[in-house]
Amino acid sequence: MKTFRTRFIEFVSYFFILLFCYASISKMMDFENFQIQIAQSPLLSAFSNVMSYGVLVIELAICILLIFERSRKIGLYSSFVLMVSFTVYIYMILKYSEFIPCSCGGILEKMDWKTHLIFNIATVIIAAFAVILYSDSKRQEIFKSVSLLLVLSIVSCSAIILMYRQSEFMIKKENNFTRRFLQHPITEEKRSNLQINSYYFAGISKDSVYLGNYTAPFLLTSTDLNFKATKENRVLPDRYNFDFKRVQLKVNAQNYYLYDGSVPVIYQGILGNHQAKTLSLGQAYFSQLVNISKDAFAISTYFKDSEKQTLGLLNPLQKNPLNLKSGILGKTNDGIFDTDGQLHFDPLTQIAVYVHYYKNQLLIMDDHLTVKAKYKTIDTISIPQIKVSELSDGKKKMSKPPLKVNKKAFVYAGLLFIESNLIGKFEDRDRWKNSFIIDVYSTVKQGYIGSFYLPNPKKEKKVQFHITDQHLYVLTGNEIIKYRFAQNITQHFIAGEAENLNQE
Template structure:
């Protein structure tokens, strides 16, 4: 009997020592590389929202439990706390492996070399060690002295329930009430190919069928196309005699079987077939516009500055309507001057039949139907609710200019069937500084139907030139760096998100 008791005591002491070594090593590793630890928690599918205080709590608990395990009088409490904490860690890993949409990076130190499956097995072993030690230990004051089995069951249940509640709440907060914590998933896109466009004046004109089209800001009548197999480039020349029209800013748009040539400064808008690349129609009664997006073969949405006091305003042009031009004066919301503060990007998504407008200098975008009736006003996950700009009035107030460089928030977007890809210029919480210091940017993805944030895609700086613009289709992400086209394919989580829209 005495030998049995001694063996039990030895097992308890060895288990306590192992836990002390584990927790001290883990906490010291986290402290020495605390920023990376916070970043890892920020990318966790369970703890993203709580990364700030949770990082300190985990370290504090590991140190506190280690101290409790060192002294005989507090060893019992330390074992129970070790059991509870390790059950939480184990459930956390189990949820990541079986219920999370992605698997984040592992812990630091030696444990980082383990796979998540190995880490799960490692944690289960330590849970069993703590469980056996609790059973072997002779209790002197714990409330579970006579009811250890009940205590173990209750402790395990509470630990599991805590992690599950954290997971459910964190996912909800992450997608619908995000306080600017991004989620990066390594398997969201996969590099496919890159193509040299030869010149840095190309921009995305659109896509139709199996081809991507590029306009040229320097040579407006010269275009390029590439097939979706990324093998065949084709040079295109638009057949158009401008008859001396004083064009200043010509833009080409592709929509279905038609192409459109427009310049809002003239203003003029023409249409032709992509089968012949010849202009065969001019739309009459076109108002001036600073940006435009094609809705269908006879209508487009535009923005100009003919609103009150020269403010920006959204309008619809419809060649088939008796009243060709209709404005929506209350769609854009003024904050400062109605001009610079409402500046932004305009697109029409053919799949969802929605007009989308995203402000440049605040975390806000809106969706409207094809008649410019507001559907929703939503926000990006950053916290810039008001445009951070300074406007100076010149020549007695007749002219206005930026008095200081503005803080760009949303630098453009691309939409596909209720999936919005927003180019962000603002660094989020718990993000690595290297991405931003080296000229990187981020594309945040939103589900317009659910009105939720999905994930983020880091765009690293390229030796091929600065990041100019991008476009998405149902399967691929296209980016232009200088004169280089970069092509990526959607993978796993992102593909599922698009497919389920």
């Protein structure tokens, strides 16, 4: 008759064979989903490719070791090490992770993470007990087994912690281009059909959303934050003798501004008042204009002397209103297309941000456009993939469609939201086709925070968005949609002046 010792060792061995076989087979049957889940892990994202195969191989190898009596002891030690690693991983997810990812399948898929942790601790205990029972009854042999278990535990813990730290570095610094998807970051609250698709965001105040209209450029439309009451305000500039091409409206605090960069004029008016007075005339042509204060702007423009795109400050009321900063954007190829991007300003942190369209670079500047930091988005396109030809009249033109890296962007309260044009590793292509993907960065900590899908069931080609303290407002097609941010995003918002930005 077999002793309790022998029966217990066999029972534990069969238990782990069943556990690892079931877990590995479940993962293999839905391997693509398993890879995606590993890629979303905040601790193992950078090693998702190796880990997805490695875990399967290790689990099956341990099963084989446990089947045969000669290798069973090694199999029990291996089971102990693997379960210690899983336990430390789950503990770090619960304790240090900014979000909780999905389970990685198998028999524990339906458990919540705390129950999962308790289950793993129990398996560690029974594996350790089985190893000790496998040793001779001599005190010296038991001591050796316990010592080896302690050493293996320390090694396993250290390995998981090291992988976590290395994964953090690779994700944030080495551009491995593996996204971390935040869990349930937005919840839809309201939506409204605007009937037409030519609206754009002009600004948002505490009680109103302001919309411009490309087909009615002198009409400023406002609606309350729940899209119930709509008002229209026709803007009447104090002079019309210009050949406008694409007039735009922008709201900042109690003022609105009307401008068209192809014409060197900026009008300023007060909300609720139809009359807009000329604020700047003949001072600058520009392709982009953002408010940095009531009567001051940051612009992007073509600087003919250096033959490249340039950023600058425009202060219409000063004696020398225009101050161009020709050295900020640099020049990789043609100086126009390769430096093209979006200029934004965060009034809460007084930080200006320039997001390049065709490469993975961000510029962080103060309100004087002094560069404080340069860092990269998570994708790997560091050199613009564009081809430019020069025409006979000296003009330059793209000779083939460029690879666009970053599309729309918005900066608010220390967070930069970028609509990406590139798919990352192990991402669901079907979901990609039916969503816009938004990457979120901290402009103060200079790091990647996470990403989320913005639903696009109608497969619209363009999206516009605007951010407030608690909400994301979206314009897509002829609809305006209001989403509420979850805490995993709002916890990163900051207020006040940003500090400690260091040049990389």
